[in-house]
Amino acid sequence: MNDNSPLAEVLRPASLSDYVGQDHLVGEGSVLRNAIGSGQLPSMILWGPPGTGKTTLANIISQTMNRPFFNLSAINSGVKDVREVIEKAKGQGLFSNKGKPILFIDEIHRFSKSQQDSLLGAVEKGLVTLIGATTENPSFEVISALLSRCQVYILKSLEREQLEALLEKGRIKLEEQLNVKISIQENEAMLRFSGGDARKLLNNLELIVRSSDSEKVIVTNSAVEQCLQNSLSTYDKGGENHYDVVSAFIKSMRGSDPNGAVYWLARMIHGGEDVKFIARRMLILASEDIGAANPTALVIANNCFQAVSVIGFPESDIILSQTAVYLANSPKSNATYLAIKKAKALVSEAGDLPVPLHLRNAPTKLMKQIGYGAEYDYAHDHPDNFVSLEYMPEALSGTVLYEPQQNGRESADRDRLKKFWKDKYGY
Secondary structure, three states: OOOOOOHHHHOOOOOOOOOOOOHHHHOOOOHHHHHHHHOOOOOEEEEOOOOOOHHHHHHHHHHHHOOOEEEEEOOOOOHHHHHHHHHHHHHHHHOOOOOOOEEEEEOHHHOOHHHHHHHHHHHHOOOOEEEEEEOOOHHHHOOHHHHOOOEEEEOOOOOHHHHHHHHHHHHHHHHHHHOOEEEEOOOHHHHHHHOOOHHHHHHHHHHHHHHOOOOEEEEOHHHHHHHHHHHHHOOOOOOHHHHHHHHHHHHHHHOOOHHHHHHHHHHHHHOOOOHHHHHHHHHHHHHHHHHHHOOHHHHHHHHHHHHHHHHOOOOHHHHHHHHHHHHHHOOOOOHHHHHHHHHHHHHHHHOOOOOOHHHOOOOOHHHHHOOOOOOOOOHHHOHHHOOOOOOOOHHHOOOOOOOOOOOHHHHHHHHHHHHHHHHHHOO
16 A cells, blocks of 8 residues: 555455444354354345445455455446456356355446346356445345345444544554644544545545644644535535435425425536436435325326436436426325334334234135124225224224324315214324
8 A cells, every 4th residue: 555545545444353333244243244254155235325334344355255356346337347257256266266256346226237137147156246335225226136136234324433433543544654743632523524434534534634734733623624614515426415415405395495405406416416316315205205295296206217217317407306396396294104104113012913804805615604704894885985894903993093184185184084983083
């Protein structure tokens, strides 16, 4: 490593004992550490925020297990590159006693379907152990056939104590490299700007120290803010500002402000954000924050997602803007979001309560004889297509999960529920 290497690269750990964070995965007795120790390493997807150690962990796994290691970046690689690397890995695997080669693919979420398809055969046949790294939810970004053949391990942002330990390592290393004295008198701003990203933390420390022409560098919150203020206006798809801008975009739509929504949308577009990432966030908001108040919002958002996936930039700008304005102007309700949240908590608390007999399916004669489906009354045989039956487990009778809110659509829901279920649910 030369003296000009970034501090984060200089301090990149080479063993699990030096690795900081992710104790739930690589701590003593943890699932991934046990897999490494046993030599039975599955193909995997490492999913987590930037700077949490995904690339480092892949390298450490390879070195610890003494496996051949091949590295591809999804940004710069095509199907041809994937196939060439697989052929090389296959050759090494056949003529090496070191074990199955590891193929590491950084930002695997950027691979197209055809690129991911090209990996399938090698993973399926066991020619390579795939380690993919992603900051995006693999359920959306990795094809199901490949995802089903991989374990997904979730990495977490580093805790304050871990970041402080890294900061101290960085201070010592920079003092040694640059022959300066560094005093970190305050670290709140450093930690805040890092956003739990170890790489960003060390890069910021290095920037502050190298920006000083003094032989003694004093790090305070104000000094950090002054040095880093210019970087705050940039949009870093892999950093803290990325998540701040996305948060502002979502909150503007939730807060019914189309002006704010379009502004933050433009910031993301200008910063080169992935078009599907933006559309997917609006798809989630359409259900979570609008829901039953305007069910058409989900249809619009889904159509937006499908359209921009086909069209791409720059034409998608217009579609994204139209959808963001529509969602911002739509009536809001999180009633259905709260309902499923309550229901899931209830299931966890109450366990698997039995289905009432009258609601059970009765495909056989025996099931009918023992009461399956008995006393079930077909709603369409009654006025208003309604009949009062018990549709909850007996132990939960009368439990209210869906509470309609005060908006046109859900007010109508409440009136209808009051007409049918006032005595049972108290609407």
